Amino acid sequence: MQEETVQPPESPSQPKSLEQQLAEAQAALEQQRDAMMRALAEADNARKRAQSEAQAARKYALERFAEDLLPVADALAAALESKDTSGIDLTLRQLKTALEKAHVSEITPAPGERFDPHRHQAMTAVESGQEPNTVVAVMQKGYALYDRVLRPALVTVAKSAADPISDKDLN
Amino acid sequence: MAKIIGIDLGTTNSCVAIMEGGKPKVIENSEGARTTPSVVAYSDDGEILVGASAKRQAVTNAKSTLYAVKRLIGRRFEEKEVQKDISLMPFRIVKADNGDAWVEVRGKKVAPQQVSAEVLRKMKKTAEDYLGEEVTEAVITVPAYFNDSQRQATKDAGRIAGLDVKRIINEPTAAALAFGLDKQLKKDTKIAVYDLGGGTFDISIIEMADVEGEKQFEVLSTNGDTFLGGEDFDQRLIDHIVTEFKKEQGVDLSKDVLALQRLKDAAEKAKIELSSSQQTEINLPYVTADASGPKHLAMKLTRAKFESLVDDLIEKTIEPCRIAMKDAGVSTKDIHDVILVGGQTRMPKVVDKVRELFDREPRKDVNPDEAVAVGAGIQAGVLKGDVKDVLLLDVTPLSLGIETLGGVMTKLIQKNTTIPTKAQQVFSTADDNQTAVTIHVLQGERDMAGGNKSLGQFNLTDIPTAPRGMPQIEVTFDIDANGILHVSAKDKATGKENKIKIQASSGLTEEEIKRMVKDAEAHAEEDRKTLELVNARNGAEALVHSVRKSLKEHGDKLDAGEKEKIETAAKEVEAVLKSENKTEIETKAQALAQAAQKLGEKIYAEQQAKAQPQGEQPQGEQPKKDENVVDAEFTEVKDKKTG
Numbered sequence: 151m152q153e154e155t156v157q158p159p160e161s162p163s164q165p166k167s168l169e170q171q172l173a174e175a176q177a178a179l180e181q182q183r184d185a186m187m188r189a190l191a192e193a194d195n196a197r198k199r200a201q202s203e204a205q206a207a208r209k210y211a212l213e214r215f216a217e218d219l220l221p222v223a224d225a226l227a228a229a230l231e232s233k234d235t236s237g238i239d240l241t242l243r244q245l246k247t248a249l250e251k252a253h254v255s256e257i258t259p260a261p262g263e264r265f266d267p268h269r270h271q272a273m274t275a276v277e278s279g280q281e282p283n284t285v286v287a288v289m290q291k292g293y294a295l296y297d298r299v300l301r302p303a304l305v306t307v308a309k310s311a312a313d314p315i316s317d318k319d320l321n
Numbered sequence: 322m323a324k325i326i327g328i329d330l331g332t333t334n335s336c337v338a339i340m341e342g343g344k345p346k347v348i349e350n351s352e353g354a355r356t357t358p359s360v361v362a363y364s365d366d367g368e369i370l371v372g373a374s375a376k377r378q379a380v381t382n383a384k385s386t387l388y389a390v391k392r393l394i395g396r397r398f399e400e401k402e403v404q405k406d407i408s409l410m411p412f413r414i415v416k417a418d419n420g421d422a423w424v425e426v427r428g429k430k431v432a433p434q435q436v437s438a439e440v441l442r443k444m445k446k447t448a449e450d451y452l453g454e455e456v457t458e459a460v461i462t463v464p465a466y467f468n469d470s471q472r473q474a475t476k477d478a479g480r481i482a483g484l485d486v487k488r489i490i491n492e493p494t495a496a497a498l499a500f501g502l503d504k505q506l507k508k509d510t511k512i513a514v515y516d517l518g519g520g521t522f523d524i525s526i527i528e529m530a531d532v533e534g535e536k537q538f539e540v541l542s543t544n545g546d547t548f549l550g551g552e553d554f555d556q557r558l559i560d561h562i563v564t565e566f567k568k569e570q571g572v573d574l575s576k577d578v579l580a581l582q583r584l585k586d587a588a589e590k591a592k593i594e595l596s597s598s599q600q601t602e603i604n605l606p607y608v609t610a611d612a613s614g615p616k617h618l619a620m621k622l623t624r625a626k627f628e629s630l631v632d633d634l635i636e637k638t639i640e641p642c643r644i645a646m647k648d649a650g651v652s653t654k655d656i657h658d659v660i661l662v663g664g665q666t667r668m669p670k671v672v673d674k675v676r677e678l679f680d681r682e683p684r685k686d687v688n689p690d691e692a693v694a695v696g697a698g699i700q701a702g703v704l705k706g707d708v709k710d711v712l713l714l715d716v717t718p719l720s721l722g723i724e725t726l727g728g729v730m731t732k733l734i735q736k737n738t739t740i741p742t743k744a745q746q747v748f749s750t751a752d753d754n755q756t757a758v759t760i761h762v763l764q765g766e767r768d769m770a771g772g773n774k775s776l777g778q779f780n781l782t783d784i785p786t787a788p789r790g791m792p793q794i795e796v797t798f799d800i801d802a803n804g805i806l807h808v809s810a811k812d813k814a815t816g817k818e819n820k821i822k823i824q825a826s827s828g829l830t831e832e833e834i835k836r837m838v839k840d841a842e843a844h845a846e847e848d849r850k851t852l853e854l855v856n857a858r859n860g861a862e863a864l865v866h867s868v869r870k871s872l873k874e875h876g877d878k879l880d881a882g883e884k885e886k887i888e889t890a891a892k893e894v895e896a897v898l899k900s901e902n903k904t905e906i907e908t909k910a911q912a913l914a915q916a917a918q919k920l921g922e923k924i925y926a927e928q929q930a931k932a933q934p935q936g937e938q939p940q941g942e943q944p945k946k947d948e949n950v951v952d953a954e955f956t957e958v959k960d961k962k963t964g
Contacts, residue, residue, distance in 0.1 A: 183802075184741065184801070184802060187741050187802045188741045188742070188743075190739075191739040191740055191741050191742050192742070193342070194342065194343075194739035195738055195739050195742060197342050198737070198738075198739070265378065265381070267362075267364075267370055267374040267375065267377045267378035268374045270377065271377040271378075271582075272377060272378050272379070272380040272381040273380060273578045273579060273582060274380060274578055275380060275381045282365075283364075283365065283381065289578070289579045290579060290582075290583075298352065298353045299352065302377055304579060304582055307380075307381045309381075
């Protein structure tokens, strides 16, 4: 009763009461919390979408390449059926073009080139007049997809005289 | 903030994982592989090679190519394991001044910690390349039988690699974490971890106890064989093929290094293939040559044959399991879970043996090559606090949508969408001068509305009269953080809106959800047929409608005979609309479309500019149409890029 008489009537120009300020702050906080939760959920949903997209992309990534391989299979079958291998050269060229288009490149180090374990695999070390640790011969070509080695080139490497090689194999 | 990484530092292979968006992720190394061979080579020019490249130059650099160093780390030179290795390894194992087992490379003594540090450095780099920031902290796993000095040595290896090792955890414990066994409600459980990796076999019996709400793991016993693994399985297969080939062709492939290398690769592939199929074929054309000319290798191999080749290897894992159980003082019925780790456990016969021994189905739902690293990654996430954060976000267990023309359920929010979330779609009317629509909110996975749970419905009225498909009614679904669903429908022309609020409590129990998902799978075929029928019906009806409309507007441009033909075709479509035969409806609709072509030609010829896109659209369900357009564009772009 007393308080009521002491307090002057509120006018619009007066500062807001503490309760009002609290209510506003709480409302703002709630709004921000909701916005944050929505942002988090959206990020999570985006992640899920990205995942399913990546899955689909992986699934059909081979489409183009596979298409380019079909004529190669046809030609090989035709060669077998006709017992005439005159078209084999052309078929191999077809296959090479398909590989090139798919960004698959050959790894064929020239003799004397330095042995590079990132792209070559040493099969044996042989005595030769060459500088040690250089490629003597390629036993099987390697292949790379863009910058990634699909299969290293299998090579023989020149033995270094100072470091006799144990014949124990790692594999 | 920088992440803590989890590393499985293995004897033959290593693997690194992190927590990302609340999920563990295994990171590919720069060569694109998810695991890296634990091989380190010191080349003559001072370069240090780690992983596949180190393996590839082993032949030319055997003495300085180090592998399986994990067998030496933290051990004294005198220990019998070390002594055994000395005769087996092509590199020199020496006694360090402090009595530890070290290796000698290019005339210098090197501690196994330093060698392992090179592998760890590569794993660290792999994570950094992926994350794009420096990594300084890690969780590393070690075998359960590692003693204090081996653990300390592993920690030191981390330090040398520039990693602050936050925790060393046991490999079986990491595997249990990867399988989520710590999330189980059961109180004190015993777990058997059967780990058959590339070169080693470990069996561990661990116990998980709930201590004041925190899960603690204790290793009760371990056993194993440090010289038994997947590589032995490969070797058996190679030996078998070499023997068979010699019998058939008289040529010894093991004398031809190139042939042997090709055979090794083919044998590993065949082994993997036989885990999922009963038979495989090994084809190696021009594998070798002798005086008579080139030789080809073509051999069929059955799963049964392969199993017979490695039977004793699998059998060798059984005794250690028995001993481990005995040491732990448990019998098979005390074991709650059996988990499979290591690539070789993909072999069905191994799974069978384990099932037989423990008399329960082993868990194999986590990639066995990666389980340990994934567990280390999860532990790293827990230390960082990443793992807890994620629990805040909930998902909708079932799809939500509304009923559309023909009793079809059109989904606005797909199941497993993380909430809070909002979705919007524009719908239209199905009849001319329709002034009200009913928004019937549904939950479930069935394609047809009737098979799903009805959550509620409301009407939106006072839609101004207009031809079907013209009004635009925007339906919004909004699930807030508390799981409450707000559905509103708004007529875009008048701005009139109506809405409904559906409490989370009116949702479903776990049981109901499972039942509904199963139900949808069971009825998928039936629903698909119904859906196709409804679509055919809706399409045919819309066609009749639009043809009649055009006929009314432009009929005067046709002669009576043509008009008659179209009208007859339209009547025929109407006659079969109620039919349950989809093909019949489609055939009649097609006939009508063909008959109406004349009309279309006339209209286009004379009124090209006035073409109305809306008229072509059957239900005015615009978002569907938009989707198709986007799809087509996507294919276009892709074609241009790669072609």
